[in-house]
Amino acid sequence: MKNFHIAIVGGGVIGSSIAWELSKYKLDVIVFDKGSDVASCTSKANSGVVHSGINSPTSSLKARFCVEGNKMLQPLADKLGFPIKWIGKFVIAKKESELKELERLKKVGHDNGVPGLEIKDEIEVKAQEPNVPCYKALWVPTAGIISPYEFTMALAENAAENNVNFLLETEVKDIQKKENNFTIQTNKGEFQSKILVNATGLNCREIVSMLQEPDFDVYPCRGEYLVLDKAYNNLVTSMIYPVPPKEQGVLGVHITPTIEGNILLGPSAEFIDDFNDKRTTRKMMETLLSEAKEILPNLPEKAVINAFSGIRCKLATPEEGGWADYRIEESKQTPDLINLLGIESPGLTGAPAIAKEVVKMISKSIELKTKTDFKIKKIKKKRFSEMISKEQSDLIKKDKRWGRIVCRCEHVTEAEVINALSNPLKAQTLSSVKYRCRAGMGRCQGGFCTQHIVRIMKDCFDIDVNNMKLKSVNSNLFYGRTREIDDD
């Protein structure tokens, strides 16, 4: 079938949230993503923070969706089984002069409907965070952490189980609107839909320009991060933010514990020209370390096990202060084209609320009928390493592959790798495995597990070595066999 009610371009957290909401209705929905997995761009590379809503101006869309999304996430996590932790955050004032900024944030938060905000003094902060010296700090109890890719994958996979079509490694080349339908040209063929949702993040302008003259520009702003070894996870228990810098509409280099037990330092903020340029730089690595040390003087020198960067989709230039509100709207020129523009932080938090809003917009064009067979398959998401012995033992009895550890750092089992590779999206890259079960994410960075994952890909999934990829269509891992002739 090539005709759909709704086509969503982009399988990030926004596209996947919308797909999941739509999977509850009797609709034919398709999602295109040019990556080899969902969450392969900005949705993967961010702080993984559930924001409270203190940072966006009152009555902005950013504030509204952030506060609404924040409340929706726990019930969603309970349903879909992705992890979320409400660890709270401190915004710290290093000196008296920064206190005004804390008070301003507290007021904005209060006006936005954020509960429980409290300015704590040095001793109270010290009691909770002994490694963080400060003058005073704003305590934000409703801030939390989430794994951004696990969240996105949970939404997308459940949507796929409820018959949403996900076409990965599929690039939209051109779109035309004829009569009441969009015709979408891709490298995987031509598709038609009544409604088109543009959830392409950084590429949102490119999609719009296929149909009309865009009335906006995108200013990519790169953020680099450093990941610390789990051995240092006791440095902080909550998120620690500085008072936000004045420019660029960003939150400043902060210290964020991750769901997995690492600590992130970052992000930097650097406006760049090429929004595919996800490099890390020596300069920023040094800056991140020195700025993080301002917050955390005890930060050890050799704690970094990885570095990455993600790119913010901004609709305002640095000269304009870098801040612009989201644009979530049906195009006036092209009816039934729903654009989600400039979805940057707090987009991860806002995603479930944004998806509800988009569904409401769709309901004006298409009558939505609830599916009777919508199902949430409660997959056991608990990792082997988090189970008690009884649970581990029971699983090994049922399937002996639960007893074979293939990732030494994270204690990931063969069964978990097989489950990861069996995902309903059919994403089967090394990264798909890593982001689903953590194999390869530890301190040895794949030194032990890579060969075992490759063995499983070959033996259990019959993937040819030439088709094994790291993360994208052209990121082949190997160049065939050493002795092709001997190979049977």
Add this chain to the structure above:
Amino acid sequence: MVEQGRLMMINLKVDVAIIGAGPAGLAAAISAYENGAKDVIVIDRNSWLGGILPQCIHDGFGVEEIGISMTGPEYAEMYIKKAEKFKITFLRETMVLQLDKNREIIAVNKQELLKIKAKSIVLAMGCREKTRWNFMIPGDRPSGIYTAGVAQAFINLYNIMVGKNVVILGSGDVGLIMARRLKFEGANVLGVIEILPYASGLPRNVVQCLDDYDIPLYLNHTVTYIKGRDRLESVTIAQVDGKMNLISGTEKEIKCDTLLFSLGLIPENELSRNINIVIDDVTGGPIVNQIFETSISGIFACGNCLQVYDTVDALSLGAKHAGKHAAKHAMGLKSKHNNYIQVVSGKGIRYVVPQRINKSGKVHFSLRVEKPRESATLHVFTGDNELLKKRLPWINPANMMEFDVNIDEETIKSAKKLEVTLDDK
């Protein structure tokens, strides 16, 4: 053995449990058995025995030990055959999850969770390779980046080719050997990049793996940038000065599809750290006494998790020493832990193993120096008392040095510190 509804675990009681069936674990197991331990069990996470040896298909193993040059698999086979003659139990595909101070091990395999209570334990977990991030090399994150050991495993154990045009960063032994190995398989090896002014692998490997195949070695160079959004496209290298600062203007881009890291090895001691075994910051391994016993009584360490060796021959010798004393401990011969002489690495010395002495007799030391020297004299002192003075021809950080010192009862009683130093005379 297995009770329904209760906590189900296989319970084992043994004299000596050895964690790791690489060369160190094998040698320690055989030695423990030969020295009287009855139940010896060796636990390994892989399906095979010998650890890294089966992928080391080059020769040179065993030359110092028995005067015969063998390949890694042959060397491993020699030990495995011997172990099989003895009643040594091997648990393969078995991962140790937890270790406690009372020498109880929790492990898992496809059959079940296991609880192994041992009278003594030998740590032989080996080491892992340093990665890109130990050196914070910036740039993109494409495919085509492997540590040299991972590349070696793919080529030699799985017949999978990792790349065609290869640059190797770091002149550690595995990197040098892989340079030659890739050349044999038809790859273009574009160069080995080393930040130091000398190779960090053994000199014989520089000659046999690089010089003999015209593979360039760029000393005083490092990789400053990695480029490629999908597969690796190029690396940028640049020269460094004497203080390892980049010299601007010396950058050079090398087109390649594969980058291997041979940046050194890190002893694997997560299990040791979890039970607060004292670790030496320099070696990365546990601090041990003259019988290779760690700071926890009855737990011994050997092989690359104790210190990174440059030859398997020296490693096996040390592992046998640990295995022997683990057996003795299991049979009730326990050493005292209260008083010890601290071994101090003085001028010119990077580290010395063992780090503590608490019993008189001949002590076998191994050490690494800080930098290469044409000639030097080694001194071992306790206070003003010189225990050893030894002229050395030439020395190099890549070559571990070994020497014996006799320590008498008087020294044990009176000395607090034993200092090892080096001078140019």
